[in-house]
Structures are given as structure tokens and as C-alpha cells.
Amino acid sequence: MMHNLDAEALCQALIEQMRPQVGPDTALVGIHTGGVWLAQRLVAALGLKQSPGSIDVSFYRDDFGSRGLHPQPKRTEIPFDVEGAHVIIVDDVLYTGRTTRAAINELFDFGRPGRVELAVLIDRGGRELPIAPKYCALTLPAPLPANQRLELEADAAGALTLRLIDA
């Protein structure tokens, strides 16, 4: 039923949700990789002046002890002063909440933000931590089974698509 989720339409819906809530000083931080694409789109559409940051949570994951280090971690780059800032963490799919937890921890190592919010394209259910998005384009009516992966993809022109994969 959900194999043709329209990522572009969801992205548009997310922009409309966020528009009344963001100010000129709001800064976005995307979580690698889907969240970074999304954050770039949102910054342009919302006319934010601060270019988005990006976070790779590999060094903050809570499963390092059992799964080890993710190969080829990407750089975390926060191009603005976090101290006192209004920051919106952006991710494509919200699942257990563990990635969000890791991203919040990492963000705080750059300073003490004034306010942190979470924006996601899809909430697929299955939360394992007390984390909820402030902006969310679609909440699935029933949680996806654990053996299914929902992934955001971007083509060469930057068009976004969502794909459901049986793992």
C-alpha cells in the first residue's frame, strides 16, 4: 500500500508546517544522509539565511559496543554558533528515536542551544525512547514491521523518492 509514498509531496507538506514557526535565525541540522538532503531543501524553501549543518551520529551511537564503528563515517559540520540558537534537527524517517538521541548529544558538544526541535518526513512508529517530532509530514497509521526499511533517495537532479525495502 505504501510502496509509492510521494516524497516530494511530503516535503511540501513539511515546509508548510514549518513556515509559520521558523524565524530568520532558525538553523537546521540534517542527519546523514537523508536528513541532509532534506535540510538543504527546507533551508531554500523557507528562505533561511543560515546554511544547514550536518551530523553523522556514528561516534555517538548507543550500539557501538555490539556493532562497532560504522565504516566510513561522514564529517559532522555545524557552520553556526550553537550557543543559544534555535535549532531544528531534520531526519527523513523517525523510527526508534535512538539516532535522534545521538544527534542531540552530539549537538550539545558544540554548545548549549536555546531550543531544539525535530522535523521528520515520516514517523514510521516503533519508538524505543521518549522522543516525538514537532514537525512531521506523515505518521503511519500502524508501525512498520521491523524487517522493513524505509529509505529516502535522491537522484542526480535532487528529486526525492521514498523506497520501502524488505530487509
Added chain:
Amino acid sequence: MHNPQLNKHGELQHLLTIDGLPRDVISAILDTAAPFTEVAEREVKKLPLLRGKSIFNLFFENSTRTRTTFEIAAKRLSADVVNLNVSTSSTAKGESLLDTVDNLCAMQADMFVVRHAASGAPFLIAQHLLATGRDHIHVVNAGDGRHAHPTQGLLDMYTIRHYKRDFTNLTVAIVGDVLHSRVARSQISALTTLGVPEVRVIGPKTLLPTEVERLGVRVCHDMREGLKDVDVVMMLRLQNERMNGALLPTPQEYYKIWGLTAEKLALAKPDAIVMHPGPMNRGVEIDSAVADGAQAVILPQVTFGIAVRMAVMSMLAGQQGSYK
């Protein structure tokens, strides 16, 4: 042949030597080090990866830079670090190497960083841990005798890649006391594994190992010939403390023939970089004007060394395979 550094999944279990390390493992270490370089610019210069792990720096031989950078690397990963200057402790009272190791294992060590004057000491410890069923404890060689200094070799590769991007079109010269140098051995292994087409070793006959060309290098006994058109000059320290007998005339004469001066460096490519593993003997193997000059990347080597050691320790501490 089984490589004692890799577990049965081909992942790094210990880091003992670069010799025999597959190219993709070396590349993975360098790739992993890259994001660690920016941690020093954060408000909180720490990552939680090794929180709760105990790392023992076992230095049976003096070292300041290597021990300090290993310590900083471990602390930036949130590990607990214990420094043992073993030359002044139990060993002096007669305790054997493996007894020392067993005692530290009884203190719940997770990793040993070992420097020893005897070649093969870290390998001996790794074998001992395996034989006694303690293969969850990792060993990093921080320099053993004349054998290997793998993290130095890796940080040198990181530095070269940072400035030159690609290894496959480079000419690299290693200059000086190759005979006594574990650093040179690790550099040569790493450079040839990464596909550098021409590695030259330059030095007096008395300070080059016999049949060094078997390692796949070109031997030069003349600085001018050896430095011609190279992209990278890797200087070695003249290791006075390891010399027995008359291998050299005097430091002054050595400097005249083998010391790197601006005039000799001019024979290399104009954008050549100059490296040195430290500690430098100014006016012996390198002239101050070169050591402090625009082409020197000696201090960036030290900084990159922290990130490379963070990468090695975090790759060892977690099993990498579950993501493949």
C-alpha cells in the same frame, strides 16, 4: 598464512605492523581518521565511543610524543587511560613482560598500547592473550625495536593523502638512518601497499639495511640524485642511542652530506612536502630553515597522529563486521 592482526572475519583485532595489512584495511583506517580531525575544534573535545574502556599505555622505552598523542586520542574517545612507565617499576624488580600483562588484565584492561625496545614484544603479548582466551583485549604496537611503528606509518600516509590526494602518481624519498628505523619499515610497507610507484631510500651504506631493495625501493647513496623531482621527502632521525661502533664520522659531517638544506630541497618538486617523525635533530639531519619552512608539514603530522590513533583504537574496540 594467518595474519595475527586480523580476526576470522578479516577485521582488525590488533595493530602490530603495517607489513601484510591489506590495502582496504589501511584505507579504512585513513577514511575513519578524517572525521576525527574536527573533534579538536568543538567546544567539547570528546566523543563517547570508548566510554568505560580502560586503556593501558605500556611504555618499556621512553617516548613523549607518541605516548602523549596516544593518551590524548584515548581521552578524546572518553576512555580511561593509565600510563605505566614500566622502566621504573615492576620490570626493574624482575617481573616478566607477560606477568605484567597478566596483572593488568586482572585490572580489567581493554587495550594495551605497547612500546618496547625488543622487536616482537607486542606480537608476543597478542599471542599470549589469544592463547589464554582473552582475545577481547586489543594490542596496539607503539614501536617495537627496529621492527615496526605502525601508527607512525599510518599518520604519515594520512599526511601524504591530505596534501597530495592520490598515492599512485607519487615519488617519495625516505632519507637517513633506515637501518635503525622502525618508522622507515612501516613507511615503506604502507607506501608500497598503497600503490606509490617509486619509493627511494637515501642514506650512507652503513645506515641502510643490506638488501633493502628487496622491500621494493630504489636505493640512492647520493642526496642530489635521490631528491630529484620527488613529491614527498620523509626525513628520519639519526638514532644516536641505537648505534654501536663507528657507523658514522661526526654529526657535522653527516649534516654536510645527508642533512636536508634548502639548497638540496630545491631539487625536489616545487610543491614537495617535508616530513619528519620527530624528535628532530636540527643541524644534523635537517636544517632549521627547512624544518620551519613553508614546505614542512611536521607539526600537522603530530595533529593528524591524534586522529589516526583515535581511528585505530575505535576500530579495534568495536567489531566492524556487523555493518558489512
